[in-house]
Amino acid sequence: MRFLILFLSVFCLSAPFAPAADDKKDPPPLKLSDDEKTLLDLTNAERAKEKLPPLKANPLLFQAARDHSANMAKKGEMKHVLDGKNPQDRLDAVHYDLRKCGENIAYSDGSSLQDIMKGWMNSKVHRENILDPAFAEVGIGVARNDKGEIYYTQDFGVAFEKP
Numbered sequence: 001m002r003f004l005i006l007f008l009s010v011f012c013l014s015a016p017f018a019p020a021a022d023d024k025k026d027p028p029p030l031k032l033s034d035d036e037k038t039l040l041d042l043t044n045a046e047r048a049k050e051k052l053p054p055l056k057a058n059p060l061l062f063q064a065a066r067d068h069s070a071n072m073a074k075k076g077e078m079k080h081v082l083d084g085k086n087p088q089d090r091l092d093a094v095h096y097d098l099r100k101c102g103e104n105i106a107y108s109d110g111s112s113l114q115d116i117m118k119g120w121m122n123s124k125v126h127r128e129n130i131l132d133p134a135f136a137e138v139g140i141g142v143a144r145n146d147k148g149e150i151y152y153t154q155d156f157g158v159a160f161e162k163p
Contacts, residue, residue: 055137057139059139064093066143069105078105097160102156105154129154138156
């Protein structure tokens with residue numbers, strides 16, 4: 001089996017945004033798949049090497065990352081902008097009140113999760129997202145389509161403090 005890995009990264013900033021009172025929702029309960037847990041552990045291991053605090057799993061970021069990976073898998077396209085929506089649009093849609101965000105995506109036809117992480121760490125922009133000391137939270141999505149292609153998303157965020 002041949003392995004192919006492709007990677008893309010993006011970074012976004014937001015001006016302060018005060019959601020309407022009815023926009024505030026409790027985050028959905030979070031249960032990680034084995035692959036998501038492994039990628040979270042690998043990500044935090046890389047941060048630990050640099051003496052950075054671990055990223056916390058955020059249910060809203062996970063929802064956005066999972067939805068984006070599923071959409072990429074469905075369309076067979078690895079892009080930060082799909083259906084006219086960029087990472088910030090997707091985070092706004094799940095009501096993540098972001099101050100700063102970043103996104104890493106990858107595509108594989110069978111590489112290990114360790115190889116996906118190694119590829120991200122060997123890329124300057126992906127590495128910068130993973131090791132950005134400002135990021136406190138992460139969401140991860142992994143989706144496979146019927147062709148066996150696997151799409152990965154890491155959404156990094158810093159949320160505004162809630163009053």
